[in-house]
Amino acid sequence: MRRMDRIFRKDGKTVIVAIDHGMSLSVNPALNDLEHILQQIIAGGADALLLPYGVACKYEDILRDVAVIIRMDGGTSQLGSNVEGPSLLFSMEDVLRIGADGVACMGFPGTSFEQKTIENLSLLASEGKQWGIPVLSEMLPGGFGSEPPKTVENLCLAVHIGCDHGANIIKTTYAGTREEFKKVIDASYQPVVILGGEKTKDLKDLFECIENAISAGAAGVAIGRNVWKHPDPKAVVEALVKLVHEGKAAKDIVL
Numbered sequence: 001m002r003r004m005d006r007i008f009r010k011d012g013k014t015v016i017v018a019i020d021h022g023m024s025l026s027v028n029p030a031l032n033d034l035e036h037i038l039q040q041i042i043a044g045g046a047d048a049l050l051l052p053y054g055v056a057c058k059y060e061d062i063l064r065d066v067a068v069i070i071r072m073d074g075g076t077s078q079l080g081s082n083v084e085g086p087s088l089l090f091s092m093e094d095v096l097r098i099g100a101d102g103v104a105c106m107g108f109p110g111t112s113f114e115q116k117t118i119e120n121l122s123l124l125a126s127e128g129k130q131w132g133i134p135v136l137s138e139m140l141p142g143g144f145g146s147e148p149p150k151t152v153e154n155l156c157l158a159v160h161i162g163c164d165h166g167a168n169i170i171k172t173t174y175a176g177t178r179e180e181f182k183k184v185i186d187a188s189y190q191p192v193v194i195l196g197g198e199k200t201k202d203l204k205d206l207f208e209c210i211e212n213a214i215s216a217g218a219a220g221v222a223i224g225r226n227v228w229k230h231p232d233p234k235a236v237v238e239a240l241v242k243l244v245h246e247g248k249a250a251k252d253i254v255l
């Protein structure tokens with residue numbers, strides 16, 4: 001699929017920065033100056049951005065030289081209750097008109113609405129194959145909750161479910177030791193990128209997780225809040241590029 005080459009470099013790895021949180025969560029004032037933050041992230045060397053449809057439309061000119069992945073599902077916010085799970089909100093025609101290189105959706109095995117998220121993934125995968133656009137699925141056992149736990153065993157199940165339902169890229173969390181996480185990589189027959197989660201006070205811990213994940217065979221990262229909530233997003237992206245593409249050790253990264 002040719003659009004995968006826009007998302008991944010020739011080394012088979014990618015640095016994705018996720019800025020899709022505002023579709024349901026409070027992101028201000030951190031993203032008040034969104035144009036500047038986008039420019040900083042791109043200047044830092046990000047390979048792709050995971051974005052809401054509205055952001056991709058508004059800042060089309062700024063995004064010309066970076067791959068764009070559009071979040072396709074949602075429909076709830078932190079002001080309401082998410083009891084039925086996310087719905088698909090856009091069509092492939094919608095995102096292709098704005099030049100998207102990929103699409104993204106959730107996949108939440110073990111939640112009360114797991115079937116809906118897997119159906120969403122399956123539909124996108126089928127349409128993505130038809131239109132030649134890759135699908136990234138965020139495969140998390142228990143979704144954003146704590147049950148079932150995100151053990152290595154449960155992550156292995158989740159990532160394989162994502163592959164079997166047609167995802168081209170798997171986004172999931174890091175767990176266990178490097179050796180244990182390799183089981184998760186081995187369970188996926190599509191490239192795996194790890195998420196960053198809540199903003200951490202110490203990026204060294206996150207960088208160590210990334211180093212371990214890459215050495216275990218991960219294909220990169222999809223980091224959000226730890227980039228755009230940082231005072232210097234460009235520097236954080238530059239650090240991610242060093243870890244993912246240059247093979248730098250976490251201990252050698254200085255911000």
